Amino acid sequence: MSKRAYNFNAGPAALPLEVLERAQAQFVDFQGTGMSIMEMSHRGKVYEGVHNEAASRLLNLLGNPEGYKVLFLQGGASTQFAMLPMNLLTEGKTAGYVKTGSWANKAVKEAKLIGETFVAASSEEDKYMSIPDVSNLVLPENAAYLHITSNETIEGTQFGQYPDTGSVPLIADMSSDILCRPFDLTQFGMVYAGAQKNLGPSGVTVVIAREELLTNSPKHLPTIFRYDTHLDNNSLYNTPPSFSIYMVNEVLKWIEEQGSLEGIEKKNREKANLLYDAIDNSGGFFRGCADVASRSLMNVTFRLASEDLEKQFIKESEQEGFVGLKGHRSVGGLRASIYNAVPYESIKALVEFMEQFQKKNG
Known part of the structure; x- marks a missing residue:
């Protein structure tokens, strides 16, 4: 496969x-x-x-x-x-x-x-x-x-x-x-x-x-x-x-x-924490959109300094096998939907890509 x-x-x-x-x-x-x-x-x-x-x-x-x-x-x-x-x-x-x-x-x-x-x-x-x-x-x-x-x-x-x-x-x-x-x-x-x-x-x-x-x-x-x-x-x-x-x-x-809903929640929080931490610890290169107290476990929305940089992020991420990171057309920006079935390994790979992208463009 x-x-x-x-x-x-x-x-x-x-x-x-x-x-x-x-x-x-x-x-x-x-x-x-x-x-x-x-x-x-x-x-x-x-x-x-x-x-x-x-x-x-x-x-x-x-x-x-x-x-x-x-x-x-x-x-x-x-x-x-x-x-x-x-x-x-x-x-x-x-x-x-x-x-x-x-x-x-x-x-x-x-x-x-x-x-x-x-x-x-x-x-x-x-x-x-x-x-x-x-x-x-x-x-x-x-x-x-x-x-x-x-x-x-x-x-x-x-x-x-x-x-x-x-x-x-x-x-x-x-x-x-x-x-x-x-x-x-x-x-x-x-x-x-x-x-x-x-x-x-x-x-x-x-x-x-x-x-x-x-x-x-x-x-x-x-x-x-x-x-x-x-x-x-x-x-x-x-x-x-x-x-x-x-x-x-x-x-x-x-x-x-997966351990029913308790097991699913544990995995979802681990995934969300990994991605939100990457955003929050980027020194402002990535900026979370939602208020911290209202952040979703399922849809992580974030921005870069300019729309041109966001377009570059999307283009390069697609070349690396990442799909669906473009924000909704009504608001723009970037979005990672990390529903139940998205494995932890996918979030880990995304975080590694984000770190590399920041090194090249920060």
Whole structure:
């Protein structure tokens, strides 16, 4: 096998090599069926077994709290930005949003098309380079929910602590940091995540929610946009992205093998510390973007002295096998996405390249 790239893509992102190799071995003939899992009916027992196993394994990793259900949907987090208020932002209610950056802003923009919204907290004045204080939020009595984006991939910020919303359901877009560390699912009414960063390949979106939030979708909604449709049909109302769900199950197995979420968090902190230390100890040659207290474990954003130097860094890094280090087009700069599946060795190689680049250009 040829040398694999140092993959720092923001999404679709790195998958565990062990998972890819297992999928490769099963690709043509899954469990002796003479078919790939991509070829078989989603109504058959073999696929349905994988489907149910993935949902059960996901809940088990989160402590298996009573009353929560898993849905496997399509359309990414972007569809959830609309589907969430369509189902939960009913007449007479208002939906709260914490504005932390690009993805949070997209979520609130969609909700405004559906109903009344309010901004509970925002870090806009700080150009979204920090997470706002959410320790003493005051929510109106008619709040349908409070929505947060747990990790902003573009700005490189992440919640350290989640707000206590009392009886108001707390809902989180966890697309870019789900399962990077343990968290208390019972603190949330719902979390959702596109799979393509920490859970598997693109194509499936995971929704984990308290069952009562999924059971009373407004009757006027089109069938496919109602949570209760997918709950009642075990996410099999329409043809699911079966291969993506199979891959999610394999990634979840891999997470278990790493020591579950406690083991994953330990590895993620080691990786993040190595890279942030390299930035902080560069004498100002590399400059971290996010406020130190709000730094993300998953997306490390940083800058150089000029855009020309950043372009040179990207060009030379690509020649050395590094992929995905260019910052998002909306903010520029540099970004290393170091999701669960990115190995420590890749971060070590990046740090060594950064040191060499500084010696030549510092």
